[in-house]
Structures are given as C-alpha cells and as structure tokens.
Amino acid sequence: MNILQILVDGLSAGSIYILLALGLSLVFSVMGLINFAYGSLIVWAGYSAYVLTALGLPYPVMLAVATLTTVLLSVLIGRVVFLSLSGAPASTLLLASFGVALALQSLAVVTFGDVPRVVPTPAVMATSIDLGFVRISVLQVVALLLGALVLVALDILVNRTRFGFEMRAVAEDATTAALMGVRSNMVLLSVFALTGLIAAAVAFIWFAQVGTVSPRADFNPTLKAFVAVVLGGLGTIRGAVLGGLALGLLESSMASLLDNDWLAYQQSIAFIIIIILLILRPQGIAGKIVQVSK
C-alpha cells in the first residue's frame, strides 16, 4: 500500500476529471444547461483524429486540426440547438442535449460502424518513469500539466479579461447583462468554443489511455463529468476542481484498497458516497446554494 502512489494516480486521474467537470460546469453557469452531449464532443474529437491521421497528416498538425474541428462542432451545436433554447427550463435544455448526444452517437454508428477505431498516440506517452518510491507515466505527467495549464489559463480568462467579466455577468443575470450592453449570444458561443477546446484536451489524454474510439465511448466521460460536478457543486470553477480531484482520489484509493470482489462495485460505491454527501450538503462540496425559483 503506497500512499504516495495513490496520491499520484489520483491527482493525474483527477486532473482529467477536473477538465471534464470544467467543460460541463462552464456551460451550466452561463445558461443552466447540463450538457449530456459533452462526451460526444470527446468521441468526435477522437474520430477527427482517426480520420485526419488516415488522411496522412503529421501528428502535430493533426492535433491542431482535430482540436479546431471539435471547437467548431461545439459552437455549431451551441448555435443551432442550445442558443435557440436559451431561457428554456433546465429540463428542456437537459433533454435537448440528450437528443444531441443520441444523434451524434448514432451518426458515429452510421459513419464509422461499431468497430473501434485507433486513435494515434506518440509511443513516449506510454512509457513510465520509476522513481523508486513512486511510479509515474509520461501520460500522467502530461495530464497533470495540461490540467494545471487549463486551470491557470481559465482563471486568468475568467478573472482578468473583459470576456471573463462579461461571462460572469451573463452567469449572474443574463437579462441585466444584456441591458448593460453585453452581447450575451456572443458570450454563450464563446463559452461553447471554450468547452470544445477543453473537450479536445480531454480527448487527447483520454484516447491516449484507451487507444481506440467507438460510438459508445461517450458514456464514460459523460458519467465521470456528471459525478465530478455533482460531487463538487454545479456551476463554479472551484466546485469542478474539488469534485474532479475528489473523484480522482476516490477512484485511485478504491483501486488499491479494495479487492476484486468489491472493485466490481466501484461506481456504486462512488455514487453511494455522493448520495451520503448530498444528504449532508445538497449543494455539493463547493456549490452555491442554488436559487429555488428562476
């Protein structure tokens, strides 16, 4: 039982979950949408990587184009579906995103079939460094760095720039923000672009871990993102970070503490812990008290 190992594994998994939770939470904060289609963005980032590689693009160019595709897809969906529904009740938005997820998933089945497709990853990512007291893979280091990078960049963007200011204004009160001259549609679309960017970053690490993409691969990222945001509290960056970290550490400690019989119930245990937490603290670890009527 190596506590340091649990910590390293938990932190690196946690940084992926933080990114997932951030993507979900950002959109929620500005328009109250819980995006079921978030995992689909990640899947389509994987498919773009597959297609672009098949077209013969070198790895760095492929990464850039795949990222751009994911951002465009996110903005497109935001523009066509969610912007038209802005102001609708949360349940309508949630259902619409479920429809989008279903459509994107079946589109993947129609286009690529159910066979898993290889998403290329540089071989170096799979190597791991043994420091004697702890073992860490290059992928884990990259995940940690990417997580930290996105967090710092996001913090600057949200707190130090005019765009961040407008975003917070829309999140606080969309109507008043619009009256003050904030073009809220532009803000919403920019947030969709931002979540597309984050989805691409997650996809990069996610598919480096699993190696292939298939139509139903959206389920796990969506589920992890959901768990992380509920655990941490919806709609705040702090909540996403705490929720993601908590989930990562919970999983890594379960993986090393539980035997196989119990490990089969991993997700259930995670959810039961969440349910207990929510009885004690319905708003999550760091969530705002949610306004009851809107």
Add this chain to the structure above:
Amino acid sequence: MKSMSPAFVIDYGLEPRGYVHMVAVSAVAAVALTTLVIGFGWWTNGHYETLLSSIGIIAVAVVGYQVFVGNTGIVSFGHPAFAALGAYTTGILAIPTEMKSALLPNLPAWLSVISVGPAAATIAGGIVALLFALAVGSAVMRLSGAAAGIMTFGLLVITNEVLRNATNITKGNQTFFGVPRSVDSTSIYMVLALVIVFAIAFKYSNLGLRARAVREDPLAAEMSGISIVGARLWAWGASAFVTGIAGGLLAQNLTSFSPNSFYMNLVVPILLMSVLGGMNSVLGAVAGTALISLWQQFMRLAEGSELPLVGFKIPIGISDLTLGLALVLILLIRPGGVAGDFELGPRPKRSEA
C-alpha cells in the same frame, strides 16, 4: 419576456365533483382503448400479438414515467432501474420452485423455496421498485432539478452494476431466463387501463397538485407549507411502483432478459415517447408511446434493407439518429409535446403564471 416553454401551466385544484368526473372520463377512455386493442388483436387473429404486447408494456412504463416527470418537472434517467428491479423480482418469484435449483443454483435458500402466481409476482416487482425509490428518494429529491436529473442517472448506473455483479441472484451478465410466460396482450392492456386511471387519479389528487405546485415555483410552494422533498417523494414512489410493474410484465412477456435490457437502450425510448407525447399529460404519454413505437417498428423493417421508394440501403443506426433529431426538433418547435398539458375530461381552472 414570455417564458420559452409554455409546457407547464399551474392548475387550480379540482372540486371533488370535478375530480370524480376527471377520473371517470379517464376510466372510460382507458377501457375504450383496451377494448379497441384487444378487439384489434382478436380481429387480426393474434398476428400482431408480440408487437401489441411490447407496445402495451412500454406504455405502462411511459405512463409510470409521466407520473414522476410530469408532476415534478424533474427529468429522470433512472426509471429503467425500477423496471429492472421489477423484472428481476418478478422473475425470481415466478419461476417454479422445482426449476429454481437448475436455473438459479446459487439463490439464497429463502428465495429458492418461494414461488408465487403471476399477479402476485408482478405486484411484488412494483413493491420492490417502490421500496428502492423510497430508500434513495429522500436524498435525490432534495437536490435542485438539474442535479436531481444527474443523480437519477447515477441510480441507473448503480442498479446496472449491482445486477451485473450479483451473479448468485441475477446470473450477472448472462441472460436470465426461464420465467413462465404468463401475460398476453389482453392482460397487459388491462393493466395499462388501470395504470392510466391511476396516473390521472394521482395527477389531480392533492398529492399531485402539491408536486405540480413545487414544480412551478418551489419557493412559493414551500412558503405555502408544502414540503418540497415530501411532495416530490410521493410522485417518485408512485412512479417507481408503476414502472416496477412494467418491468414485471416485461419479464413475464419476454421470459428472458439481461441487465443491459434495462440500460441506456430503455432510457431512450421512454424519454422520447414521453417528450413527444407531452410530459405533462397522461394522454400524451399514451400517444407518444404509440407514435414512437410505430416509427421504431417501421425503421426496424427498413434498416439494413432496401426501401423501394428510396432506392438505397438504409444503414444501421439511422433509426436512433432520427430519434435523436426528433427529440431536439420537438423541443425546439413544440416543447410541450403533441398533447401539451391536455387531458380528456373537464378543464381545470388555471392561471397563466
């Protein structure tokens, strides 16, 4: 600014006479529907028996779903979990004791000596689903709408994982089979009629009215002395019971099933039927079920085959694609669904709040 979604409008309570009138109308309509379907089955010599049965069962599930979603406005992704509990409970109870040692050798002793008739087994399925709902409900129902939706999804994940791993009782990932086939379209549609009347009776009862008041404005409802968690919990429990019954019927109609019969591929049709028909209406639940079922049946025939009119092969997956797009389109064009909040029967007074 007018609200984007006029799906939900608050009703005033019906006077006692209006309530009886409403329930009576729904009973007449439900019996008429049942008679019509049974008559159709008889007229076609049972040719469509399988199709009718499966539509009837999913209709029970969707009406059960409406009891929760329509009255509380919380979207649930977890209802297949109730159907699963109902199905496995019914299955385990309905298999004759002499077959149990062969089919489920590792069953706990007290379960392996029990065997009950189809009706009792189905009701037991509903009760187990109800108990599960009540056990987790007080935690889930106190969340705000969106977070509650996510947690219902969590319930589905938990249930699926437990069913897949509790191999002694459920055979895990393997197919659970050997349930006696003891329902047919006649009994299924009789249950559906009962369930429709139950859904209407619940909706316009004080319990239903309280749940809908919380749905419209939790703050105002709580100020009027309504417990938010309590009001939602009644709808949640009633809905779980009906969905458990649907699961029990499913078990006895299919006779074999696996945990994945009650996962995402059951969430999708239930959600769609409910949204298309109109989440706020029992009539809508039935209409949505009929429409989507017929569409799915059409696509099932079309997929992978060459349509005479189109001239090219319809690839696998198109069916789900149409369903996903349909869901988005309905929400964009008519968020209240086909029926909106219309029910047969007297129109309650309402305020366009």
